[in-house]
Amino acid sequence: MATTHLMTDVEADADPIVKAVFADIRETRGSDFINNIWRALAADPPGLKRTWENVKSLMAVPGALDPKTREMIYIAVSVANGCSYCVHSHTAAAKAKGMSDAEHGELMQIVALAASTNHLVTALQVPVDPEFEVN
Amino acid sequence: MATTHLMTDVEADADPIVKAVFADIRETRGSDFINNIWRALAADPPGLKRTWENVKSLMAVPGALDPKTREMIYIAVSVANGCSYCVHSHTAAAKAKGMSDAEHGELMQIVALAASTNHLVTALQVPVDPEFEVN
Amino acid sequence: MATTHLMTDVEADADPIVKAVFADIRETRGSDFINNIWRALAADPPGLKRTWENVKSLMAVPGALDPKTREMIYIAVSVANGCSYCVHSHTAAAKAKGMSDAEHGELMQIVALAASTNHLVTALQVPVDPEFEVN
Amino acid sequence: MATTHLMTDVEADADPIVKAVFADIRETRGSDFINNIWRALAADPPGLKRTWENVKSLMAVPGALDPKTREMIYIAVSVANGCSYCVHSHTAAAKAKGMSDAEHGELMQIVALAASTNHLVTALQVPVDPEFEVN
Amino acid sequence: MATTHLMTDVEADADPIVKAVFADIRETRGSDFINNIWRALAADPPGLKRTWENVKSLMAVPGALDPKTREMIYIAVSVANGCSYCVHSHTAAAKAKGMSDAEHGELMQIVALAASTNHLVTALQVPVDPEFEVN
Amino acid sequence: MATTHLMTDVEADADPIVKAVFADIRETRGSDFINNIWRALAADPPGLKRTWENVKSLMAVPGALDPKTREMIYIAVSVANGCSYCVHSHTAAAKAKGMSDAEHGELMQIVALAASTNHLVTALQVPVDPEFEVN
Structure with missing residues (x-):
């Protein structure tokens, strides 16, 4: 039902950018769960990184x-x-x-x-x- | 710039439904100011009444x-x-x-x-x- | 306030496609008035013609x-x-x-x-x- | 696939507001069928009542x-x-x-x-x- | 999951407008595949014809x-x-x-x-x- | 017509974040012109900086x-x-x-x-x- 492949953890480990973002999501949230939006975005590592940094800097920081x-x-x-x-x-x-x-x-x-x-x-x-x- | 006439206070006084709604808006808000949405809706008194009651029951009541x-x-x-x-x-x-x-x-x-x-x-x-x- | 020039009647007369569409709008509607959407579309004659034909075939025909x-x-x-x-x-x-x-x-x-x-x-x-x- | 539970008839009977709205829907429509929007809204009885009254007063009354x-x-x-x-x-x-x-x-x-x-x-x-x- | 029936090839053959549009889609695209939008639109042959002609004249022609x-x-x-x-x-x-x-x-x-x-x-x-x- | 003040260059000079972003916009675009979106965003310097960095990293970089x-x-x-x-x-x-x-x-x-x-x-x-x- 997606227009892109949902990246598995095994595949993510093969790309240093994706691997680092997935690790940061897990650490920031204190959970091993990576939901599908990140697995879909992972096909475009720079887009994944940019999106996560935007979300993290706004939603995971006190304000x-x-x-x-x-x-x-x-x-x-x-x-x-x-x-x-x-x-x-x-x-x-x-x-x-x-x-x-x-x-x-x-x-x-x-x-x-x-x-x-x-x-x-x-x-x-x-x-x-x-x-x-x-x- | 509107697709309907903006009703003045003088005109509003001539329609009992509009007159009552305008009075209730002023009382509820503690202000004499009636903003344009209500003056535009007043061309359709039942629509004005329905809309105001919806807004009032949700936005002007503690919850x-x-x-x-x-x-x-x-x-x-x-x-x-x-x-x-x-x-x-x-x-x-x-x-x-x-x-x-x-x-x-x-x-x-x-x-x-x-x-x-x-x-x-x-x-x-x-x-x-x-x-x-x-x- | 537009992103394109609004074509005048004098300018429209210089382009055979625009001239024909403007004439057909006037005849179909029985009015000399050409409203601004057509004057804005006229900068792209094929787009003007396509849009008018779509509107005419649906809105000006009994159904x-x-x-x-x-x-x-x-x-x-x-x-x-x-x-x-x-x-x-x-x-x-x-x-x-x-x-x-x-x-x-x-x-x-x-x-x-x-x-x-x-x-x-x-x-x-x-x-x-x-x-x-x-x- | 919903973000809320769809209320069953048995559960609806336990809340007087929901019970009354469901009964009114059935009477107004002359049908026993309660479609899912009402079962989803029922988790919030005041919201259910407000929504149904809005729909009923506009769609089920001659105008x-x-x-x-x-x-x-x-x-x-x-x-x-x-x-x-x-x-x-x-x-x-x-x-x-x-x-x-x-x-x-x-x-x-x-x-x-x-x-x-x-x-x-x-x-x-x-x-x-x-x-x-x-x- | 549709609000209309998806027309099969057998049914399409029974309506001359639909039959002609389906044939033109296949010829224009050089493929036997007719995707679901056309099968859904086929319930309204004039709408199917109008839509296909719009798509074809814009997307299948050099510009x-x-x-x-x-x-x-x-x-x-x-x-x-x-x-x-x-x-x-x-x-x-x-x-x-x-x-x-x-x-x-x-x-x-x-x-x-x-x-x-x-x-x-x-x-x-x-x-x-x-x-x-x-x- | 805005819901916020449009910051002038004089005002911008008084905030180091806004001053730096405005300077970067001018240098990146090779033009002295700062259009209104940036003057409106300047009321919230962190938001201005975030937005400009997003736009710059995507629209002003070859890809x-x-x-x-x-x-x-x-x-x-x-x-x-x-x-x-x-x-x-x-x-x-x-x-x-x-x-x-x-x-x-x-x-x-x-x-x-x-x-x-x-x-x-x-x-x-x-x-x-x-x-x-x-x-």
Whole structure:
């Protein structure tokens, strides 16, 4: 079901870039599990490295937002972009980082509400109120 | 720039449904300001009422998520759906509810990161790991 | 605000393909008005001709659906795809073909409702019921 | 394949909100069949209730548009938003409400045509004709 | 998994329009293989004919862009529109027309980069620089 | 019209990260012009730096695809994602890197064709042919 081969650990060991990224994913996450996006990206080692570094530098480092909120934002974008894999993986991650069933339910409802007003506003072509603009 | 007329307060007073909704918006928000989405929706009073009740019941009532987080999720969806008006209005709302510049910057970066991996995963058609599925 | 020049009638007369398409648009619609999409496409005469023929063969010929319903479907797609120009032009066309204010209001609400359940279903990754599949 | 559990009838009976919504769906539709979206939403009873009330108040009540046209608009939005489940369920619903094969074929072609001109217009950044604006 | 029946060769032979289109696909491509999009479209012979003629006139005729580049552009759009089938079919076509693994990897990265800056710009509502406008 | 302030050169000089990125943009491009996306991102210096490094490492370095093709792919994604600013800026960039009017016209037509078949396939829920899958 993929447009590329999912790289096995044995194959990954044969490419120094892939081997290093897979090792860093395992160390950063404290888990032996490498999920499929990394195995699919591994066919293009520079792309794998670039993608992992982007994800790691933003999602695995403390910042202004807590890890659970970050994952809920990730889910919201992934839903709007229609990415089934991403919705699955980040819903699992959000739960692992403490998202409760009530928070999950409310997230779903806000995403759905935003989608409905997004479409209404686009249908009505509502002009931006001057009060909302930043100079 | 709209596909419908933006209703003035004088016109709103002539329709009992619109008048009541506008009054409730002002009371709920503690502000006299009615932004353009409501003035555009007012051409269809039942649609105005339905939309406001949906927004009010979800965004103006305490729940599992705090108001700032809700607005950041709203922004994330609105960006992915390309709704300029919604991005403007909910960015203003998130700031009014306490979103800091650092949080805004991080929100932008997570939205952009999610979009990039959403597209990568779709391009590679990565199959969902069984570990992510809920039975 | 365009990425291409909007062709004037004087310029159009100098290219036989553009001249013929502009004449056919005027004759088919019974109006002298050529809206901007055609003036923008005219920079690429084969693309202009192909696009007009596609639109004409589908929207200007009697078929299974009446002209008003076709325009409302066109609006629905254009909203979901976030095309401001298309929402403007096809809302005007739908009104010209008889869409009432009540029908417009209901169309907006159905589009918004569909968007909300589209996002809910994607968020929940609901599997298709076997009852809905066609063999 | 879902990110949430699909609630069975036995489980639904244990939650008074879910039980009531499921009963109302069956009564409104005159059918014992509860499709998966409702079973997925049931994990969040307030979200289930809100969503069903929105759908019921718009799709199950007579208004300006006939039921078949409403379903075709729903399909159009669902296609543009890329919601596989929604396309399946509303295509089935449209057929049940009388959509003929010819109407289905024409709907597909209009959706495809709209998508093509949506993208053309966005690529060319065509400015809105003043004739299309509502003051 | 489809919302329409996939037409077999035996059934196709019974409809003169479908029979002719299927024959032209085979002749144009120099292959006996008819992929599923055509078998799905065949339920609506005029829609099948229109779609095939559009595809043939653009993708199977020499022009300004080479066949490989055309397929890579097709993939980029299909990814952004979230069309799983299209990503599969046009990735196979691009490879058949000479896309290397390195080009595929770079295409993926550009698509992902574009998606990320698309979302950033929408989030920040960046105004267009006058330098980019065409008069 | 932005949700953030566009940083001037005087302001940029006061932040060492922004100052360095702006200098690198000018040196890499051999031009004094800093377009608005960078001035908007500058409110979040780490986000500015991350974004510029991603763009520079992919678009300003020789690789498997030539610069003109990269820009055309960027345009295709930006159109499908409905990013007006991005369509403007990358159309200008593609022209600066040699895209002819004929290539631009053909790019538009391929984007529009892809969008139409993307929507058709989603509407018909066409199953992926086994021939297109990679094991």
